[in-house]
Amino acid sequence: MTFKTTLIATAVLLACQTGHAQTAKEVAAEMRQMREELRQLRAELDGLKKQPEATATTATAATSAPNATSAPAPYASVAPQREAEAAPNAVSLFGYGELNFTRPKNNIAASEATARRGVFGIGYRFNERTRFVAELEVENAVASSGDSGEVAMEQLYVEHDIDDGLSAKMGLFLLPVGYMNESHEPTRYYGVTRNLVETAIIPSTWREMGVGFRGVRDSGLRWDAGVVTSFDLTKWPSDSTETKESPLGAIHQEGQKAKAASLAYYGALNFDGIPGFNVGGSVFHGGIGQKQPDIASPNASVTLAELHTKWQVGAWDLSALAAEGRFHDVSGFNTANSAGNPVPDQFRGWYAQAAYRLWRKGDYSLVPFARYERVNTAVNYSSVFPGQVVSTGPDNKVWTVGASYYLHPQVVLKMDVQKYQNDSALDRFNMGVGFHY
Amino acid sequence: MRLTNRRTLLQNIGAASLCASSPFMTGVTWAATFMEVEQAQKLLLPHADTFQAVPFAPDEATLHALAKATDMRVPKQFNPKIWRASQGGKTLGWVMLDRVIGKVDLIDYAAGFDAQGTALGMEVLAYRESHGSEIKQSAWRKQFVGKKGPGTMRFADDIRNISGATLSCQHVTEGMQRLSALAALVAANP
Numbered sequence: 291m292t293f294k295t296t297l298i299a300t301a302v303l304l305a306c307q308t309g310h311a312q313t314a315k316e317v318a319a320e321m322r323q324m325r326e327e328l329r330q331l332r333a334e335l336d337g338l339k340k341q342p343e344a345t346a347t348t349a350t351a352a353t354s355a356p357n358a359t360s361a362p363a364p365y366a367s368v369a370p371q372r373e374a375e376a377a378p379n380a381v382s383l384f385g386y387g388e389l390n391f392t393r394p395k396n397n398i399a400a401s402e403a404t405a406r407r408g409v410f411g412i413g414y415r416f417n418e419r420t421r422f423v424a425e426l427e428v429e430n431a432v433a434s435s436g437d438s439g440e441v442a443m444e445q446l447y448v449e450h451d452i453d454d455g456l457s458a459k460m461g462l463f464l465l466p467v468g469y470m471n472e473s474h475e476p477t478r479y480y481g482v483t484r485n486l487v488e489t490a491i492i493p494s495t496w497r498e499m500g501v502g503f504r505g506v507r508d509s510g511l512r513w514d515a516g517v518v519t520s521f522d523l524t525k526w527p528s529d530s531t532e533t534k535e536s537p538l539g540a541i542h543q544e545g546q547k548a549k550a551a552s553l554a555y556y557g558a559l560n561f562d563g564i565p566g567f568n569v570g571g572s573v574f575h576g577g578i579g580q581k582q583p584d585i586a587s588p589n590a591s592v593t594l595a596e597l598h599t600k601w602q603v604g605a606w607d608l609s610a611l612a613a614e615g616r617f618h619d620v621s622g623f624n625t626a627n628s629a630g631n632p633v634p635d636q637f638r639g640w641y642a643q644a645a646y647r648l649w650r651k652g653d654y655s656l657v658p659f660a661r662y663e664r665v666n667t668a669v670n671y672s673s674v675f676p677g678q679v680v681s682t683g684p685d686n687k688v689w690t691v692g693a694s695y696y697l698h699p700q701v702v703l704k705m706d707v708q709k710y711q712n713d714s715a716l717d718r719f720n721m722g723v724g725f726h727y
Numbered sequence: 728m729r730l731t732n733r734r735t736l737l738q739n740i741g742a743a744s745l746c747a748s749s750p751f752m753t754g755v756t757w758a759a760t761f762m763e764v765e766q767a768q769k770l771l772l773p774h775a776d777t778f779q780a781v782p783f784a785p786d787e788a789t790l791h792a793l794a795k796a797t798d799m800r801v802p803k804q805f806n807p808k809i810w811r812a813s814q815g816g817k818t819l820g821w822v823m824l825d826r827v828i829g830k831v832d833l834i835d836y837a838a839g840f841d842a843q844g845t846a847l848g849m850e851v852l853a854y855r856e857s858h859g860s861e862i863k864q865s866a867w868r869k870q871f872v873g874k875k876g877p878g879t880m881r882f883a884d885d886i887r888n889i890s891g892a893t894l895s896c897q898h899v900t901e902g903m904q905r906l907s908a909l910a911a912l913v914a915a916n917p
Contacts, residue, residue: 382831413831415855421832423857449857454761459857472858473891510864563866566887600890602883647883652798699897 382413385425386726388476390483395717405431406722409444419451427495442544444495455506462499462545466514466558467572468492468596468611476724480645480659481690482704483720487639490665491613492596493539499548502556510563512570519543520554520576523590523623523633530631534667537637538592538615541578552577552591571597579619586622590633593618605647607657612640621673632674634682639665645694658693687711692720701725761863764837767850768810768822771839775812775819781913783809789912796908797877799901802827807906809913818842821910824852827902829895832856838871838903840910845875849903859895867896876911877904 387408393401411425425444433439447461464472470479470488474495479485488494500518505511525541527533532540543549554576561569572595579590596613615637624632645659666685674680692706702724710716762770768778783806785793790801807825811818820841826833832855839847849871851863861867867889874880882888882900889896 384831411831415832418853418855421855421857455860455863457857457860469890473893478893506860506863508863508865510861510866512861560891562861562864562889562892565867565870565889568890602888602890604884699894 380415382415384411384413384727385409386475386477386724388722388724390720390722392482393719394715395719396715411445420448422448445497446545455508457504459502459504460500462497463502464495464497465516465518465556465572465574466502466504466560467496467556467574467594468494468598468613469600469609470494471496475726476704476722477694477696477700477702477726480643480657480694480704481661481692481706481720482722485641485643485661485690486663486665486686486688487611487613487641489539490536490667491538491615491637491639492594493536493542496538496542497544498554499545499550500553510561512560512562514556514558514572516556518554518556518576519545519548519550520552520580521578521592522549522580523578523587523620524549524580524582524585526623526631526633528627528631533631533633537617537634537667538594549580549582551581552579552589566602567600569597569599571595578617579623586626587620590617590619590623592616607645607647607659608643610640610642612638614638624671624673625675628675630675630678632671632678632680634668634670635672636669637667638669639663639685653696653698655696655699656693657696659691661690663688663690684712686713700727761854762850762852764808764824764852767824767837767852768812768839770850771822771837771848772812772820775814777813778810778822779813781809781811781821783807789909792912793905793908796911797901797904799904801905805905807909809909812839820847821913823906823909825902825906827898829854829856829859829862829898834862834895834899836899836902838906838910840907840914842914843875844907844910844914845873846871846880846903846907846910848872849899851899854895856895859889859892861889861892862895862899864889871903875907877908880904880907 385408388406389404390406391401391403407427407429408431409425409427411423413421413423415421424446427442427444428439429442430437430439433441443462445461445463447459447463449457449459451457466472468488470484471492471494474484483489484494498518498520500516502514502516502518505513520543521538521541522543523541525543527540554574556572556574558572559570574594575591577589577591579585579588581588592615594613594615596611598609598611600607600609602608617633617635620633620635641661641663643659643661645657647655647657649656664685664687666683668682670682671680688711689709690706691709692704695703697703704720704722704724706720708716708718708720768775772778785801785805790805794801804826807823809824810822812820812822820839822837822839824835824837826835828834833853834851834855835853836849836851838849841847849868851868854860854863867887870886871880874885880886880900880903882897886896886900886903
């Protein structure tokens with residue numbers, strides 16, 4: 291055994307000391323010397339660890355001398371210490387929660403209070419370049435066969451910094467579409483519920499499985515591109531309730547045994563080069579037919595594009611977003627779909643929002659806001675089941691006016707009133723509390 | 728016997744790998760730090776010929792003064808490193824290395840101040856999160872240049888936000904406010 295170990299060590303040593311022919315005796319002597327040096331280094335390190343106060347005092351004495359400029363800067367002693375400090379924080383816990391109360395104006399019986407979302411996140415840093423992130427979400431407090439709650443992995447991915455300003459993620463992650471999809475903590479948006487456009491048209495919280503790249507340039511440009519899973523047309527329900535709420539939300543796969551015969555591609559570009567100002571957009575295109583032999587449109591696809599801008603200046607926070615989606619090659623599916631809920635050609639929406647920080651004292655602040663939205667989840671149909679009559683319906687026009695009262699930048703109490711101009715039955719009063727950590 | 732042999736093997740390999748690491752591995756760094764402290768010092772105070780470490784162990788009185796000046800609690804982990812930057816023996820200013828939590832993980836950054844405590848710049852040394860690395864962009868960092876004292880760099884009012892990087896922007900701004908208050912203290916008692 292001893293012979294074996296000496297052989298291995300000798301081989302490694304010989305490999306790295308090319309050009310030096312050494313005998314086993316010389317190697318053994320060198321190793322003894324190295325061990326001795328290592329032992330001495332350890333002893334010195336232990337000594338240093340025991341004397342932090344003494345070192346500080348000496349250094350204070352050195353710097354309190356007025357002309358101590360000739361002393362060399364001890365960078366080397368600083369950097370390793372900071373790396374060592376970083377190690378215990380490799381694990382991070384984070385998450386958010388939002389609890390809401392809704393009371394429809396004309397239907398008090400439908401008032402509802404729910405623990406809308408509880409999200410528990412965990413991150414682990416393998417090293418400074420590679421990390422892992424997971425977020426587990428519980429919607430509506432209870433998930434069981436008799437409840438309408440949901441438990442889901444909202445995110446589950448590994449991210450690696452390839453270079454300064456270029457990173458890649460792999461796994462289940464949120465797409466860089468709009469404002470809310472990636473930053474959807476309740477303290478980040480105004481209103482008790484998420485805005486309609488980024489729920490009905492952009493199916494937030496929208497995640498897919500795949501590979502994504504992000505580059506951040508010093509000029510203020512940020513780009514994203516990736517290949518991910520897409521939607522599944524076979525999930526399109528025969529009842530229109532769900533698809534009218536969100537066409538893509540009705541057929542999303544969310545990394546749950548996702549059909550992956552057809553993939554999707556996305557790209558996004560944002561400009562943040564002027565502090566307080568952002569402008570950007572994104573495009574997503576993916577197959578939804580998933581080459582399924584049992585549907586009439588195995589090559590159907592969807593394209594979603596959006597543009598957004600935000601200007602945060604002084605106490606003002608102004609933003610606007612417009613999104614439009616188009617389904618392609620769905621006529622076969624529609625004409626074969628006698629159940630009566632055809633896939634529309636187009637769905638779109640936009641909003642404009644203004645918020646103003648009226649008051650701030652320490653951590654507390656009060657921010658009233660107003661938002662106007664126009665949304666249509668089924669703009670038109672190009673082909674339907676013969677004889678079928680489908681109404682496209684007008685745009686939904688919604689005013690939301692309310693206020694966020696921050697107890698802390700990460701804890702918010704919210705209140706708002708929503709007025710649906712096309713359907714007063716949907717008018718409502720909302721209250722909620724949200725936080726993230 | 729077996730254990731002893733295994734230990735010997737490990738020691739031998741350890742010794743051998745020490746040898747292997749020295750000539751070939753020096754160019755490889757595992758940390759995704761964007762910048763070393765020395766580079767940041769040179770960028771922040773390019774005319775200085777000497778950066779001398781100034782030991783700083785915040786006592787109660789200093790922490791209280793910083794909290795009062797910034798109107799914020801000082802985080803428990805607040806423990807910046809300070810260097811005096813000088814040229815030919817004359818103090819030009821200070822470089823401070825600090826770290827704050829962005830959203831969930833630490834951001835290492837360095838700030839430069841002139842001898843009167845006016846901010847000369849800010850450099851991000853390490854950013855470890857998925858989102859918010861836009862704070863590295865020079866347009867955002869430049870906002871601190873020329874500002875003196877925590878009251879001149881209030882988040883959202885004086886230092887504007889980057890959408891999608893709110894917590895990183897806010898926490899680095901708060902860190903800069905603390906360092907700015909500290910620079911005033913150091914400048915008053917050089």
